[in-house]
Amino acid sequence: MSRKRLAVQEGKFYGRDQRWEAGDVVAPNKHHVRFTWDCRSDTSGRFVIKGSRSRAEDTIRRFRDEVAGMRRLSGADTSGVLPLIDSCSTEDELWYVMPHADMLADELEGADFNDVVGAFATLADTLARLAADSNPVFHRDIKPDNIFWHDGGPVLADFGIAAWADSEWNVTADGDKLGPIYFLAPEARYVREGLDWPKADIYSLAMTFWSIAAPRLVSLTGESTVRVPPPGPVLRSQQQFSMYRFGGGDAAALDVLIERATAYNAEDRPTAAEFRDELRAWLDLYPGRHTPPVLVPSKKGRGFEYLQHVLDQLDRYQRDFLGVIRSECEVAVGPVEWDDTARVDFDPRNEFGFDNQPRLAAVMDEHGRFEHDDWDGSFVLALRDKGEHKRLVVGGIVDHKGTVDLMTEYQERVDGRWKLLVAGTDAALPINRLTTRKKIRGAIAAALDAATTPLTRNDGEREWIGEREWIGERVL
Structure with a gap:
């Protein structure tokens, strides 16, 4: 059978009783993800249907792992993960349906800094629970494009290159390149045996936190996008990258956490649970609104001097x-x-x-x-x-x-x-x-x-x- 038949096609119906009708692609660079409509008269809502990205054998095997993994997570009602609604993984069809959710970056655009902190505390809690599961899951592709807002909270999505503990084969081989370079931990840029994926995910989460917390970039056409994070580690001595610029002096208290979470050595980074607890502690210690301060350059051109500089x-x-x-x-x-x-x-x-x-x-x-x-x-x-x-x-x-x-x-x-x-x-x-x-x-x-x-x-x-x-x- 040609693998072309496994591709999700516009206008085709999928599922039991031809439940799902595939429509246009959700984005020009995502031909394998399309809008879909539930043809049953008693349902409402927005959905997308996802198929394999390519016809390559390894890609198809990887997507079958993703379908099986998402079935398991959705069956266990795992909060913090965009759920699977319906799926098929046979010789003739390979797809799954999920809710159409708004990107977290869009949901939080213009939001108070506290709202961003709260969202990432929830995401860190999700990572901690996924890593502690009897069949642990490591996302390996955390970036703004893969985090959404669904059912009143932030969720992880797109587990296409995730590492599933119960998989029967290695989804990536030693030496493979993996993930988004701006958000990827240094040690994870080339896959190798024994890599500490939970700590690599924390690096990516911290960089994503920085990007979504930062004020948006606006193009000449008026399009708003999140910023690319600075190269790690994000040192607290680099005042131009401090959380101070996103939420004032109280926000700068998180600079230590971001520095540690983006440390070059994985063993120096906090766990997902520690990252979560730090964010929750910040919310407890600094209630109220925290909006970006008005930045006024100093005469020396070095910006605000709010971090104590000592030599010893x-x-x-x-x-x-x-x-x-x-x-x-x-x-x-x-x-x-x-x-x-x-x-x-x-x-x-x-x-x-x-x-x-x-x-x-x-x-x-x-x-x-x-x-x-x-x-x-x-x-x-x-x-x-x-x-x-x-x-x-x-x-x-x-x-x-x-x-x-x-x-x-x-x-x-x-x-x-x-x-x-x-x-x-x-x-x-x-x-x-x-x-x-x-x-x-x-x-x-x-x-x-x-x-x-x-x-x-x-x-x-x-x-x-x-x-x-x-x-x-x-x-x-």
Whole structure:
């Protein structure tokens, strides 16, 4: 039988009882995807019918895998994937029908930045579920053209070159070129055995996120298109590519995530679940509308200077951590009267606190004794109320790799001495991750819950004093 008969043809009827009538192509470059009408009188809606892209044997086998895979995903009612409505995979016919959906880029054009973040959090969740399935699926072709808006949410579509775990053959051989070059992870530009496809998909998703979040390009004819993403990795030091331009200062908090997700080495990228959690954390931390700022070039022609530029890596991470714990402490207790010691370059050795106790004496063990060894070299802030009866201690050990071992304590003054009521630790948290900020916020809240009298957040007068502590050997 000629493979030409497998092509979807205009005017031909397909399916049981000649249900589907194929119409014109949906786009000039997609001859294998056509509009179709449901000829049953009791149905309504828009649909498309898709056939094999070419007559080549490998292409046909790949499309049969796609039909089988889409049947399985649709049968399992997999949310986040454009569903299959009807299909046929026989010697004489090879096609499937899906809803006609609007492209996500069109749906989000002119939308608030928060809407874009929410959509990609949903897409990342879809990727996480597909990868965790008993028969995992890796899309391998994520780009704006393959993401749509259907039934009130974003969905993945066009699994034509996906890797199906239950396939009986390799859809691509070692050395094959694969996917859209502007959105494709560096290691995936030539297929090889053992490639980490989940991490490659995250690279593509991050680049697609950048493209759809960015303001559209408008041609001379007035046509609007998404932007081509910058070459990866998208470094946060490259201010012209920062999310700041798409949603202001709050949006710039996602620059760290995009930098990591587009890292050259796949092992440095977050998982789909981590990418999802970071976006959801951002939505929790920065509610409200975030529209693009009006950009005014500086006299030096370098654009906005909103990202702190420091030369020393450890110093930069300490400053970032300091900013996070200061702001989260104020979220918890209200305005804080920070003294001049609450800065990175303050070294409180040989200094004493308000009660003539050494400044290194903020962290305790469970018996109320001051610790020195476990937290030697920690970066710690201590807050005490002006009544000098309550103390919140927040800090940790920061390393040059950008992680922190977090420590939180709540203490109350009993018989002239501080008594430890609760202590918590959390190891190896990535600094600058929004999920880490949420953990810090939660740890502070849990510590304050141990108060013997209710603590209410004060938004008026500054009733807490904050100071820098030092954990380590006291030098006399």
